[in-house]
Amino acid sequence: MAERSDLASQTDQEIVALAREGREAAYRELIRRYERPVFSLILRMVRDRQLAEDLSQETFIKALNAIATYRPEFKFSSWIFKIANNAAIDHLRRREVDTLSLDGAPNATSQEDIEATALQVGDKGETPLAELEARELGTAIERAIGQLRPEYRSCIMLRHVEGLAYEEIAQLLELPLGTVKTYIHRARHELRGMLAGLRD
Amino acid sequence: MNDDAVHLGPDELDLWLDGSLPEARTSHLETCPACQQAAEETRDIVLQLSTLPRIAPERSLADQVMARVQVGTPAIQHLTDEDLDLWIEGALPARREAHLRDCPDCQALADAERVLVLRLQQVPLFNPAPGFSNRVMDRVDIPVTSFAGAWRFWRTRVFANPMSVAAAASAAVVLGGSLAASAAWAAAHQDQITGVGPWLLAQGQQLWAQGLTFATATLEQQSWYAPLRAALTPGRLAAVAATTVALYGAGVLAMRRLLALPTPQVSRALP
Numbered sequence: 001m002a003e004r005s006d007l008a009s010q011t012d013q014e015i016v017a018l019a020r021e022g023r024e025a026a027y028r029e030l031i032r033r034y035e036r037p038v039f040s041l042i043l044r045m046v047r048d049r050q051l052a053e054d055l056s057q058e059t060f061i062k063a064l065n066a067i068a069t070y071r072p073e074f075k076f077s078s079w080i081f082k083i084a085n086n087a088a089i090d091h092l093r094r095r096e097v098d099t100l101s102l103d104g105a106p107n108a109t110s111q112e113d114i115e116a117t118a119l120q121v122g123d124k125g126e127t128p129l130a131e132l133e134a135r136e137l138g139t140a141i142e143r144a145i146g147q148l149r150p151e152y153r154s155c156i157m158l159r160h161v162e163g164l165a166y167e168e169i170a171q172l173l174e175l176p177l178g179t180v181k182t183y184i185h186r187a188r189h190e191l192r193g194m195l196a197g198l199r200d
Numbered sequence: 201m202n203d204d205a206v207h208l209g210p211d212e213l214d215l216w217l218d219g220s221l222p223e224a225r226t227s228h229l230e231t232c233p234a235c236q237q238a239a240e241e242t243r244d245i246v247l248q249l250s251t252l253p254r255i256a257p258e259r260s261l262a263d264q265v266m267a268r269v270q271v272g273t274p275a276i277q278h279l280t281d282e283d284l285d286l287w288i289e290g291a292l293p294a295r296r297e298a299h300l301r302d303c304p305d306c307q308a309l310a311d312a313e314r315v316l317v318l319r320l321q322q323v324p325l326f327n328p329a330p331g332f333s334n335r336v337m338d339r340v341d342i343p344v345t346s347f348a349g350a351w352r353f354w355r356t357r358v359f360a361n362p363m364s365v366a367a368a369a370s371a372a373v374v375l376g377g378s379l380a381a382s383a384a385w386a387a388a389h390q391d392q393i394t395g396v397g398p399w400l401l402a403q404g405q406q407l408w409a410q411g412l413t414f415a416t417a418t419l420e421q422q423s424w425y426a427p428l429r430a431a432l433t434p435g436r437l438a439a440v441a442a443t444t445v446a447l448y449g450a451g452v453l454a455m456r457r458l459l460a461l462p463t464p465q466v467s468r469a470l471p
Contacts, residue, residue: 022343031333036325043326053328060336068343141319160320185281192312195319 012076019067027064034077035060038084041157045088047146055091059084074171081162082172085154092150144194152187159184208235213242279306284313 007015007029015033018026038059043052063070063080070079145153154173158164166184170177208216208229215221216229216239229235279287279300286292287310292300300306337356344350358364386393419425 020343024337024342027337027340027342028333031336035328035332039328039332040325053332056328057332057336057339061339064336064340141323145323156320160317161323163321181281181285188281188313188316191320192316195316196312 013072016067016070016072016076019064027067030064030076031060034080037077037162038080041081041154041162042084042088044142044145044157045085045150045153046091051091055087056084059087062087075168077162078164078168078172081158081164085158085173089150089154140195141191144191147194148187148190152183152190155180155183156187156191207232208238213239217243217246276303278303279309284310288313288317 007018007025010018012030012033015026015029019030035056039052039056042055042059043049046052046055059080063083070076145156148156151173155169158169158172159166164172166177166180169175169184170180173180175183206228208221208225212221212225216226221229229239277299279296283292283296286296287300300310342353344353358368
């Protein structure tokens with residue numbers, strides 16, 4: 001426990017250096033830091049909880065098994081997001097699933113499967129009315145994000161949910177900076193249009 | 201063709217007016233009445249043109265021009281996507297800020313943009329199913345660089361599975377039992393162990409000598425041995441050795457060429 005609290009105060013680069021020395025706690029710390037962002041990014045890309053779980057595991061296993069090849073001059077977050085995004089995009093290219101679903105995975109047939117694979121939004125301990133509104137807003141924005149093209153979706157998530165700079169996104173996605181800006185501007189334009197009827 | 205026979209052209213007349221006509225052409229001018237007349241006429245025209253009076257317009261020309269130019273406000277430059285990025289980051293230049301203050305359309309756009317970005321920033325992060333970290337760690341190969349790493353390997357790869365534990369325990373029992381039995385037998389048969397070494401050495405030497413004698417005798421009994429031995433002079437032996445070495449070297453070089461990876465250019469050219 002003491003080791004974990006020590007690690008929590010260290011930078012990603014320091015944690016990676018410890019992982020390279022074979023410290024299991026360092027590996028676990030990297031997972032702890034990035035499991036939610038990576039899982040959320042992939043889930044919003046593939047819209048299927050079980051699949052997102054599998055792709056997130058693949059992402060971490062691939063990244064951590066290749067930790068010796070990681071170049072410390074780049075941010076660890078950019079590196080792992082790149083692997084995660086590639087995993088999601090590769091899957092979407094294979095399956096061509098791009099606009100589903102708050103209502104469960106496309107292959108979910110039973111009510112149990114639908115509930116197991118659906119996105120869970122809302123419920124932040126607000127009043128019933130606020131909760132209802134928050135749920136509706138959350139649902140609407142999740143739906144809107146889900147209707148974006150996958151490349152717009154990953155760009156907008158990395159920019160505004162993960163807070164990456166345009167240059168980082170361009171490097172991460174291996175796209176020209178101008179293309180990234182265009183994707184994000186178009187994504188915001190489309191989202192504004194889709195959310196225009198909601199409360200301010 | 202002699203330059204003296206050629207009359208002055210328009211460019212040369214310009215040069216003459218400027219006083220820069222070359223000397224050879226000046227001598228032609230001095231002797232050619234036709235060119236003298238042309239030069240005089242040109243000078244008269246230039247003089248007359250330079251003395252023309254300037255006529256002032258009744259109204260200022262500037263006024264007349266400006267009366268026909270539609271002077272309006274510059275085209276309105278609404279906020280661009282880049283401007284909105286800067287505005288969200290609080291880095292919009294003052295000139296564009298001023299436009300934003302005065303333009304209801306841009307204000308509405310900027311407000312919508314701000315609300316959208318806030319909503320995006322507030323979307324929740326999702327948790328993977330419990331045990332995610334353990335499931336990942338079960339498939340991560342951590343380099344074993346310490347006792348702790350080795351212990352982790354045994355703990356996660358061997359002790360985590362009952363079948364692995366049973367196999368490891370069986371192997372340990374067999375190995376331990378064998379080791380203990382060997383140690384007990386060795387302790388009880390010290391004399392035999394100390395005598396085994398010299399006996400094995402003597403047996404080996406005897407077998408080697410017998411084998412060598414048998415091989416030599418068998419070789420000498422072969423029908424082809426005597427002619428072969430007579431034919432193999434030292435010179436021939438050297439020639440055969442050299443040929444063998446050369447053939448071997450050529451074979452190695454040929455294999456290297458055949459097994460070499462194709463260059464990128466060659467790879468692209470392959471079907």
